[in-house]
Amino acid sequence: MGDSTNLEGLYIPAFSAVVATSSRRSTVCRGQDSVTRLLAARLLLSSWAVLVAAGCGSPPGFSIDRQLAAEAGLDRAAAESVDRLLTDSFGTPDDPIVPAALAGVIDVERVADAAGPVESHTEGVTTGLYRRHCSRCHGLTGDGRGAAALYQSPYPRDFRAGAFKFKSTERGAPPTDADLHATLTRGLAGAAMPSFQLLKEDELAALVDYTKYLAVRGEVERTLVQELADSDPEDMEEFADGEAPWVALLVQETIVQVAERWRSAGARVVAADEAENLDSPDLIARGKELFHDEKLAGCVKCHGEGGRGSGVQQELDLWNGRRRDFLAKNDALAASLGTLVDRLASTPKSSREQLADRIARARADLGERRSVGASLLPPQPTRSRVLAGGRLRSSGEADDLFRILHEGIAGSPMPAAGEALTNEQIWSLVAYVQSIAMPTGGEQP
């Protein structure tokens, strides 16, 4: 970006002024912030604050999943403790740490290449790859709440939930490196996720490892929060304090458990090596019959007659379902708070104080939950993919389709057929879907 002239004598004063301005950034920003409060137009105000904030921030950090903490009923001290312990173990987006237990699962050097601001210190070698290619949509912390997330359909993936849709492993297992690599290079047709086929192999590998780093961190956070939610108040207090030896031990054990899950992902790849003669009209006809059989495979219920449907599904995916449930619970809590308040007037004096305390606690809890709810992306309907003539989101290769049918799509309403159908039946469905969908390997735009 550096337009340059060769007039050093002329640019030095201006250069100094700009540098001085830059170093005084925080002070200036605070001043501007107070001025903007006076502006009447709310929209303009928020946009301006956004611009100002761009230069005011401290180094970015991870922060606890507030929805998760609120769902688990964690108090502020416990939530802060989780945050602190995770920062000790995993570092920050600018300065990540890969815990030793993850050796062989996540490469430290690759994570370092993907983390931090976009920079280049050697010709052709760029670091900060995650921020360069991913954070605009997936968010700096991988929470799926990047700047551009709100208007995307589907929303960008929240890596912290640990669920990945397109993979070769069992439904509940993490993806393999090859799965993540394939999604990066192929992109997801019909979604905002582009193909990163132009990136170098080492850059793709760095992004794969950084994605795993975010997912593992999220999984450790989720496990810890759930452990705390199930613990008694005394343990919660000790955890919030963070000094008790068992707290550090719990964090380490959790990391080891999660690391083991990721390490064993390769062993949980679904075998799909029986495909033969998928062009056979008989096999396709059997697949078509199964596809339209509402009782057996039931594909037609979501994908429509001949795979031409693109209906909105009643069931939401994992991420949107959680948001919907959270917001619904907020409404229920508000209603129950209203009932308590109504009851207060008719409560005998002796127990009124107790009820007032309960109302105050419920109000505080609801206030926190509402604040979290306001920060969530609105639940988005789940749409089934048009199969007839359409481009599939997966690679469309026979073995990929077999695995998707066998295990379903993790996090989505697409169910696993592996229990209900035989492998032969699944292969016939693969043959039918391939016969109606757009051939794989079509032209890229």
Place this chain on the structure above:
Amino acid sequence: MTSATNPTADTPRSVHRFAWLLCVTTFPLLWVGGLITTTDAGMAVPDWPGTYGYNMFAYPWQSWVFGPWDLFIEHGHRLLASVVGLLAIGLLITTLVTRSPGWLVRLAVVALALVIFQGVLGGVRVLENERLIAMAHGCTGPLFFALTCSTVALTSRPKTGSQSGFSKLAVLATLTAGLAYLQLVLGAALRHAPAEMGPWSFASLVKLHLAMAGVVTGHALAVAWTAGQTTGAGAAVRWVCRLIGGLVLLQFSLGVATWLVKYGTPDWASTWLPATMSAAVASGLTQTHTVTAHTAGGSLLLGLLTAMATLAWRSHMAAPSPEAAASTAE
């Protein structure tokens, strides 16, 4: 020799040609700058004013031409910017050598100062690795381009013959140029959104940018229509008027395409596009040049509106006052 104070008077042809050269060299520079932001290649070279420790002009051309893409465009941007800087110096020298009027010399000085400031902004953006400065750099470039467009318009041969009704066009074109610049700043804020920005803040910017797109389109079409209705409008005004009309519509389409190739279809429009579309290729030709064309189109629109405003103000100033016109008629 031309008048020392009257900007409506004829100016030396060599200055006009030099102004054109500066203007047409600046536009590719803006395009390359836009390309750098689109592909986030602004930090491909970590130092400034040198390039990887070399004097910028001594950097081995093989490393540049056959090197990685982001290094190629970033270093290329620096070299092209140097050419523009030298041309700005050349314009100033030409105005002095041809003994151009004082206002024109001062204009050339302002252009040179602005291009130096812009160069420093670009340098500081690299040294500080600061997106806010990158945004300021991205907003100053179009301002310089608009100045070069204005200089071309000011140094063109004034239209002779009866001219009237230019005041309305001048005010409208100036207002529209201001709105177009505001729209450009909003676009720059979207492109340079910091990694920490939340979806609601970004959405506010998107809504503002969309609302402003409607306002600018309406105003730009009004400028084109008003220019077409103005009595005595010269060939230059008619040309600029056609270009503005066409460009503003193209720019609207490019804006939609930019969103689609970057962020896909929003949920409410998810069934509008065929299911046969494949995923966009990040940093591929389609994505990169669609987005860059939209940003460059914004700068071009600003430049054309500025040129239109300049021509209209000049014609307005050259037109006889109503009293003078009445006395001439008598």
